[in-house]
Amino acid sequence: MAGKIKQLIDSIIQQRTKDNPMMAGVIKTKLALKGIDPSKFTAQSDDDPVVIGKLEAFLKEIK
Amino acid sequence: MKISTACSTKGNITDIVKDIQDQLGNSGNKLVVFYASPSYEPEAISKAMQAAFQDATVFGCTTAGEITSGKMLKNSVVAMAFDAEAVKDVKIAVIEDLKDPNGVEKAFATFEKHFGVPMLDMNPSRYVGIVLVDGLSGAEENLIEKIGDQTDVLFVGGSAGDDLKFEGTSVFVEGKSYNNAAVLALLKPGKKFTFVKTQSFSILPEKLLVTKADEENREVLEFNGKPAVVAYAEALGVAPENADSRFMHNPVGLVVNDEPYVRSPQRVNGQSIKFYCSVKEGMELSLLESTDIIEGTKQALNDAKAELGSISGVIAFNCILRTLELIQKQSTDDFGKLFADIPAVGFSTYGEQYIGHINQTATMLVFA
Numbered sequence: 001m002a003g004k005i006k007q008l009i010d011s012i013i014q015q016r017t018k019d020n021p022m023m024a025g026v027i028k029t030k031l032a033l034k035g036i037d038p039s040k041f042t043a044q045s046d047d048d049p050v051v052i053g054k055l056e057a058f059l060k061e062i063k
Numbered sequence: 064m065k066i067s068t069a070c071s072t073k074g075n076i077t078d079i080v081k082d083i084q085d086q087l088g089n090s091g092n093k094l095v096v097f098y099a100s101p102s103y104e105p106e107a108i109s110k111a112m113q114a115a116f117q118d119a120t121v122f123g124c125t126t127a128g129e130i131t132s133g134k135m136l137k138n139s140v141v142a143m144a145f146d147a148e149a150v151k152d153v154k155i156a157v158i159e160d161l162k163d164p165n166g167v168e169k170a171f172a173t174f175e176k177h178f179g180v181p182m183l184d185m186n187p188s189r190y191v192g193i194v195l196v197d198g199l200s201g202a203e204e205n206l207i208e209k210i211g212d213q214t215d216v217l218f219v220g221g222s223a224g225d226d227l228k229f230e231g232t233s234v235f236v237e238g239k240s241y242n243n244a245a246v247l248a249l250l251k252p253g254k255k256f257t258f259v260k261t262q263s264f265s266i267l268p269e270k271l272l273v274t275k276a277d278e279e280n281r282e283v284l285e286f287n288g289k290p291a292v293v294a295y296a297e298a299l300g301v302a303p304e305n306a307d308s309r310f311m312h313n314p315v316g317l318v319v320n321d322e323p324y325v326r327s328p329q330r331v332n333g334q335s336i337k338f339y340c341s342v343k344e345g346m347e348l349s350l351l352e353s354t355d356i357i358e359g360t361k362q363a364l365n366d367a368k369a370e371l372g373s374i375s376g377v378i379a380f381n382c383i384l385r386t387l388e389l390i391q392k393q394s395t396d397d398f399g400k401l402f403a404d405i406p407a408v409g410f411s412t413y414g415e416q417y418i419g420h421i422n423q424t425a426t427m428l429v430f431a
Contacts, residue, residue, distance in 0.1 A: 016215065025320055026217070026418060029320075029324070030211045033208070033317065033419035034208065035345050037319075058212055061212040
């Protein structure tokens with residue numbers, strides 16, 4: 001399977017930036033500092049369970 | 064609307080606090096932030112500062128050197144006071160044990176109760192956070208990551224120092240002193256604010272991919288599938304035995320949108336490299352090369368001034384490694400003069416916080 005990481009990253013950025021596009025850079029930096037560089041993932045990227053786990057934990061914080 | 068600063072190098076706590084009180088005045092202060100040399104007994108200086116400014120919220124920490132308008136100091140106490148127009152509201156929370164997995168949640172519950180707004184809904188252009196943390200705890204990454212996960216409000220800050228003795232650092236809150244702790248302050252400023260993050264490095268083309276790391280212990284075992292020290296030395300074109308002599312001049316950085324988040328090597332450990340902050344497996348790091356700290360900082364302050372129109376106050380967190388470089392180059396006076404016309408207070412830190420935990424950087428909170 002592929003593409004789930006990109007999907008989760010897009011979802012986090014969308015939820016956290018709300019109507020403030022300036023926040024997108026901050027959220028991308030937060031992800032990069034967690035070891036997940038958003039620019040490295042595409043819809044074709046493999047579904048790495050470790051990365052997916054980190055992103056799901058982040059998503060849980062904002063629910 | 065008033066932000067004022069004070070500094071004192073009097074010989075004892077009683078005289079110092081009296082001196083600072085005389086400079087700041089003891090009425091009309093909503094918030095007092097202070098940074099103290101570790102040469103003063105932590106519990107006593109915290110208690111005396113709170114007693115001197117009874118009506119204000121008072122917090123601070125120990126340092127590895129102090130900064131105030133126009134000067135870099137040693138063995139001093141520096142302070143900044145805000146009146147109720149400059150800071151409309153402020154709430155402090157202490158995380159008394161950095162190992163407490165719910166420390167940030169508890170602190171944020173305090174803020175939510177005080178301000179009546181969920182942390183995730185707080186507008187980051189109306190609220191700002193300051194974080195001061197025990198500089199020997201090694202806990203900064205988890206702390207700042209948790210903070211960042213749970214709010215869009217930006218927290219800027221520094222890790223407390225102890226004049227490079229590495230024996231004990233303290234944070235001060237409302238008359239008490241804490242170790243293995245962090246103080247979080249959430250401010251609702253009465254004026255516009257912005258941030259400075261300046262690291263005075265150019266980004267070199269050489270890349271080091273972290274292929275094996277002991278993240279908990281801030282140690283990289285392998286870059287690019289090779290022993291860390293070998294790969295680092297190859298990237299620089301030096302012999303592995305000379306690698307550590309280049310650490311200060313050539314740290315590495317996680318580059319996001321052309322902005323490096325510096326990770327500074329501390330020492331060689333066998334064939335691994337210990338860092339001053341955590342480096343995660345899978346991170347692609349760029350080799351960095353130091354540039355002029357004075358020029359870089361001057362430009363960053365000018366940019367902040369251009370953004371805000373004017374600067375009425377700066378709280379600065381300057382990495383001790385930058386301070387050591389300034390001392391080596393006999394440039395501490397020049398650095399201090401960058402703040403000559405600006406009410407400024409700050410200290411030399413054991414780590415800086417802005418979005419993440421970073422090294423060899425100056426982070427600043429700048430008020431219009």
